[in-house]
Amino acid sequence: MKYVLVLLVILYSNVNFAQKREILNVPYYSQKDISDPYQESQCKLDIYLPNNTNKALPIIVWFHGGGLTGGTKAIPEELKNDQFIIVSAEYRLSPKVHAPAFIEDAAASVAWVFNNMQQYGGDTSKIFLSGHSAGGYLAMMLTMDESWLLKQNIANNRIKACIPLSPQVITHFTIRAQNNIKNIQPVIDKYAPMNFIKANTPVIIDITGDRELELLGRYEENAYFVRMMKLAGNKNISLYELQGFSHGSMNLPGIHLMYQEIGKILNKK
Numbered sequence: 001m002k003y004v005l006v007l008l009v010i011l012y013s014n015v016n017f018a019q020k021r022e023i024l025n026v027p028y029y030s031q032k033d034i035s036d037p038y039q040e041s042q043c044k045l046d047i048y049l050p051n052n053t054n055k056a057l058p059i060i061v062w063f064h065g066g067g068l069t070g071g072t073k074a075i076p077e078e079l080k081n082d083q084f085i086i087v088s089a090e091y092r093l094s095p096k097v098h099a100p101a102f103i104e105d106a107a108a109s110v111a112w113v114f115n116n117m118q119q120y121g122g123d124t125s126k127i128f129l130s131g132h133s134a135g136g137y138l139a140m141m142l143t144m145d146e147s148w149l150l151k152q153n154i155a156n157n158r159i160k161a162c163i164p165l166s167p168q169v170i171t172h173f174t175i176r177a178q179n180n181i182k183n184i185q186p187v188i189d190k191y192a193p194m195n196f197i198k199a200n201t202p203v204i205i206d207i208t209g210d211r212e213l214e215l216l217g218r219y220e221e222n223a224y225f226v227r228m229m230k231l232a233g234n235k236n237i238s239l240y241e242l243q244g245f246s247h248g249s250m251n252l253p254g255i256h257l258m259y260q261e262i263g264k265i266l267n268k269k
Contacts, residue, residue, distance in 0.1 A: 021049050021051070022046060022047065022048050022049070022075075023046065023047040023049065023120075024046050024047075025044045025045075025046065026044055026045050026046070026047065026112075027040070027043065027044050028043055028044065028045050028089065028108050028109045028111075028112035029043050029108055033108075038092065038096055038097075039092060042090055042091065042092050042093070042105075043090065043091065043092065043105055043108070043109070044073070044089075044090050045073065045087055045088060045089040045090065045109055045112070046073055046074075046075060046087070046088045047085065047086070047087050047120060048075050048079070048080055048085065048086040048087075048088075049085055049120060049121065050080075050081065050082040050083070050084070050085070051082070055123075056118070056121055056122060056123035057083065057084055057085050057121055057122060057123060057126075058083070058084050058085070058122075058123055058126035058127075058128065058160070058262070058266065059084065059085045059086075059087060059113060059117055059122045059123065059124070059126065059127045059128065060079065060084050060085070060086050060087070060128045060129075060130055060262075061087045061088075061089065061109070061110055061113055061127060061128070061129050061130070061139075062075065062076075062079060062086055062087065062088045062089075062130055062131055062135065063088075063089060063091070063106060063129075063130070063131030063134070063135030063136070063138045063139055064088065064090075064131065064132070064134075064135050065131065065132040065133030065134045065135045065136070066093075066133070066134055066135075067133070067134050067173070067174055068093060068094050068102055068134045068137075068172060068174040068175070069093055069094050069095070069174055070093065071093075071134070071135075072090065073088040073089060073090040074088070075088045076251070076255065078251075078252055078255045078256070079255060081259075084262075085117065085120065085121065085122045087109075087113050087117070089105070089106065089109035089110075090105075091105035091106055091109070091138070092105055094174050094178065095178075098175075098178055099172075099175045099178070099191050100148075100191065102138065103138060103141050103142075103148055103191070104148065104151075106138040106139075106141070106142055106148070107142055107148040107149050107151065107152050107154075108152060110127075110129065110142060110149060110152075110154065111149065111152030111153070111154045113127060114127065114154050114158065124158075125158075125160070126160050126266065127158070127159060127160055128159075128160050128161050128162070128163060128262060129142060129143060129159055129161075129162045129163070129164075130162070130163045130164060130165065130258060131164060131165065131167075132164075132165040132166060132251050132254070133165070133166050133167070133168070133215075133247065134168070134172065134174075135164075135165075136164030136165050136166055136167030136168075137164070137167045137168040137169075137172050137193070139162050139163075139164045139167065140162060140164050140167045140169060140193040140204075141191070141193055142156060142159070142162075143156060143159060143162040143193070143201060143202055143204060144193040144194075144195075144196040144198075144201065145190075145193070145195075145196050156202065157200075157202060159202040160202065160203070160265065161202055161203035161204070161205060161261075161262070161265055162201075162202055162203070162204045162205075163204075163205045163207065163258045163261060163262070164204075164206060164207065165207050165208075165250065165251060165254040165255070165258070166207070166208050166209055166214065166215070166218055166247055166250055166254070167193070167206070167222070168193075168218070168221070169192065169193045169194045169221050169222055169225040170186045170187060170188050170192050170194055170221050171186075171187040171188060171189050171191045171192040172191065172192075173216075175191050183216065184216065186217075186221070193225065194221070194224075194225045194228070197225075197228045197229055197232050198229075198232055198234065199232050199233035199234050200234070200236075201229075201234060201236055201237070202236065203236045203237075203265060204229075204236060204237040204238075205237075205238055205240070205258070205261045206222050206225070206226055206237065206238065206239045206240070207239075207240045207242065207250070207254045207257060207258065208222050208239070208240070208241055208242070208250070209241070209242050209245045209246050209247050209249070209250035210241065210242060210243050210244055210245055210246065210250075211223075211241060213244075213245065213246040213247070214246065214247050214250075215247040218247060219241055222239060223239060226238070226239040240257060242254060242257070
């Protein structure tokens with residue numbers, strides 16, 4: 001395993017926050033696929049576009065955290081720079097919906113990105129999935145269980161990489177709670193990324209906070225997941241533990257580390 005202490009430094013000194021524009025509240029379901037007012041109001045995305053039109057830009061699809069019960073699609077300022085397009089998708093939340101509605105929404109939003117972002121200057125061969133906590137869980141579900149994107153006619157091997165921050169890889173605790181299962185009782189079923197251990201996946205760079213400061217056993221479940229993936233022959237996965245950072249505070253250094261790792265992927269020959 002890899003252990004790192006990330007210093008809070010600005011890794012991208014060329015960020016220019018004046019050179020940006022944002023397109024807000026774009027629906028990612030077609031009207032014929034919307035079944036109720038909540039889906040219509042909730043299932044929208046925001047797009048951050050840097051003022052960089054010299055070439056098609058890589059795209060990061062960001063899913064917010066909040067335990068599948070809260071949170072918003074507001075794009076973290078730390079994500080915004082002049083080298084990437086950022087798409088942040090809202091999704092339906094528990095208890096108004098139950099699984100798999102939020103996973104279906106995540107898949108629909110990613111499909112929208114693949115099908116539409118070229119017109120905004122995005123390079124759809126360089127789409128990265130990320131998110132914090134519940135958002136990382138959604139990114140991992142789409143990466144590990146290809147059936148969700150296949151329902152949207154998207155092959156998940158088109159994902160350039162999945163870089164989740166502190167994701168749940170066993171069945172999410174909100175889904176367990178809906179089934180009266182305590183949050184300290186681990187479950188691995190069809191709603192767990194760990195249920196789909198395999199040798200061939202897009203690149204996965206799994207990032208957690210400090211094992212002693214993380215939420216419940218978040219580091220340990222991810223460490224076990226990565227170990228099983230490697231035993232299955234997967235050469236596209238790695239794990240970072242951000243020592244000294246809790247579940248909540250690991251977001252900022254996690255984003256900086258994510259950009260470092262994306263840089264390595266994009267520069268790899």
